[in-house]
Amino acid sequence: MASLQLNLKSLGGPYCHHDASLPKQCPPKMGRIRCGATTPTRSYSITLLPGDGIGPEVISVAKGVLSLAGSLEGIEFGFQEMPMGGAALDLTGVPLPDETLSAARQSDAVLLGAIGGYKWDNNEKHLKPETGLLQLREGLKVFANLRPATVLPQLVDASTLKKEVAEGVDLMVVRELTGGIYFGKPRGFSSNQNGEEIGFNTEIYATSEIDRIARVAFETARKRHRKLCSVDKANVLEASMLWRRRVTAIALEYPDVELTHMYVDNAAMQLVRNPKQFDTIVTNNIFGDILSDEASMITGSIGMLPSASLGEKGPGLFEPIHGSAPDIAGQDKANPLATVLSAAMLLKYGLGEKNAAERIEAAVLDTLNRGFRTGDIYSDGNTLVGCKQMGEEVLKSVESEVLATI
Numbered sequence: 454m455a456s457l458q459l460n461l462k463s464l465g466g467p468y469c470h471h472d473a474s475l476p477k478q479c480p481p482k483m484g485r486i487r488c489g490a491t492t493p494t495r496s497y498s499i500t501l502l503p504g505d506g507i508g509p510e511v512i513s514v515a516k517g518v519l520s521l522a523g524s525l526e527g528i529e530f531g532f533q534e535m536p537m538g539g540a541a542l543d544l545t546g547v548p549l550p551d552e553t554l555s556a557a558r559q560s561d562a563v564l565l566g567a568i569g570g571y572k573w574d575n576n577e578k579h580l581k582p583e584t585g586l587l588q589l590r591e592g593l594k595v596f597a598n599l600r601p602a603t604v605l606p607q608l609v610d611a612s613t614l615k616k617e618v619a620e621g622v623d624l625m626v627v628r629e630l631t632g633g634i635y636f637g638k639p640r641g642f643s644s645n646q647n648g649e650e651i652g653f654n655t656e657i658y659a660t661s662e663i664d665r666i667a668r669v670a671f672e673t674a675r676k677r678h679r680k681l682c683s684v685d686k687a688n689v690l691e692a693s694m695l696w697r698r699r700v701t702a703i704a705l706e707y708p709d710v711e712l713t714h715m716y717v718d719n720a721a722m723q724l725v726r727n728p729k730q731f732d733t734i735v736t737n738n739i740f741g742d743i744l745s746d747e748a749s750m751i752t753g754s755i756g757m758l759p760s761a762s763l764g765e766k767g768p769g770l771f772e773p774i775h776g777s778a779p780d781i782a783g784q785d786k787a788n789p790l791a792t793v794l795s796a797a798m799l800l801k802y803g804l805g806e807k808n809a810a811e812r813i814e815a816a817v818l819d820t821l822n823r824g825f826r827t828g829d830i831y832s833d834g835n836t837l838v839g840c841k842q843m844g845e846e847v848l849k850s851v852e853s854e855v856l857a858t859i
């Protein structure tokens with residue numbers, strides 16, 4: 454079973470390190486250690502949730518990369534694949550079967566591909582793949598969603614922004630993940646006084662929910678460039694007024710971090726005007742969803758952005774920020790790198806296996822340096838490959854790193 458996932462002191466940027474400075478009561482995750490003849494082996498159980506659309510394609514690549522990078526660091530993985538989303542609906546009638554949630558809870562970390570698709574779009578709310586994902590996040594209590602957006606030098610040309618605007622962007626969106634309008638009640642359908650149908654949701658945040666995500670964000674900013682921008686709509690929404698008041702109050706605990714506030718409409722504009730002004734952004738569930746997709750395009754493609762969702766204890770959930778991409782599913786066109794980088798986040802944030810994580814990150818950069826590109830990040834002069842071949846090239850890079858160090 455996983456121990457601590459979210460130790461505030463351990464949050465670093467863009468990734469955290471479980472290090473010697475951790476308090477005793479919060480030890481870094483240690484796999485079950487088995488001593489072999491020469492090297493000790495740590496073993497971890499990973500729940501894989503391939504899901505729908507391109508989900509199984511990108512998970513298959515990430516699983517191979519995790520296994521290889523892990524084995525080179527003396528790590529053994531026990532993978533358990535479970536149904537989730539539309540795949541689970543077809544198999545069991547619900548988007549998150551009890552068996553899937555309980556397997557996820559009992560494992561050391563969870564890696565998800567993506568869920569959703571046209572087939573289930575008109576299902577009732579409780580039978581939507583997306584509802585299963587929200588139930589999983591709630592069930593694992595992973596309230597802090599870290600979504601780094603970094604423009605890699607190799608991909609500056611893939612950005613839709615001008616080179617001088619995109620170059621060097623390195624920001625982290627800290628998104629509140631288990632509250633706000635996604636979960637607020639009342640919600641539903643009804644009718645108004647004119648007998649007209651209405652649909653309604655409630656944006657609601659309690660002080661404790663804001664305080665804990667604010668602390669995660671301040672700790673994250675502290676390990677980065679000590680700049681935190683809180684994004685809200687406090688000029689209109691009561692939930693945002695409380696959000697701004699609490700973030701301002703928590704800032705007193707972090708005098709070394711510069712706090713600014715920005716309205717979400719302005720933030721959406723500033724992200725494409727001058728994204729380098731941002732270091733760490735903290736925001737609510739829905740604004741974080743939207744702004745992280747926007748930030749992904751600065752980096753070249755949504756197919757590049759990983760994420761880590763962490764709670765106070767229990768396994769973390771790691772997933773690319775993109776969806777099931779039904780328009781390209783089954784065509785071997787998906788970019789698997791967001792999921793591969795999510796596997797690296799799993800190693801670093803979820804298991805405290807920094808070396809294995811860095812092997813994967815280095816292999817991704819090496820693969821890009823060797824000119825391999827899926828369609829979404831392709832530019833002239835590079836080699837266009839599919840999802841599978843991209844995976845094979847990353848594996849070669851992981852292997853060649855080892856050869857280079859012998």
Ligand SMILES: NC(=O)c1ccc[n+]([C@@H]2O[C@H](COP(=O)([O-])OP(=O)(O)OC[C@H]3O[C@@H](n4cnc5c(N)ncnc54)[C@H](O)[C@@H]3O)[C@@H](O)[C@H]2O)c1
Nearest residue numbers: 567568569570756774775776777778779780781787788829
């Ligand atoms: N976490 C998740 O599982 C998640 C996230 C977002 C959307 N969804 C679901 O996915 C389905 C499709 O949603 P959508 O079309 O709005 O968003 P999407 O992210 O699936 O796709 C948006 C666009 O980006 C492209 N794209 C996405 N990932 C890519 C990748 N790895 N490589 C190359 N191109 C990629 C797609 O081809 C599409 O053109 C919906 O059912 C939605 O609810 C799931």
Ligand SMILES: CC(C)[C@H](C(=O)O)[C@@H](O)C(=O)O
Nearest residue numbers: 569583584586587742774776
């Ligand atoms: C599929 C949907 C529930 C999900 C969200 O809105 O959180 C997705 O867009 C994401 O960004 O992970």
Ligand SMILES: [Mg+2]
Nearest residue numbers: 742743746774
């Ligand atoms: Mg989204």
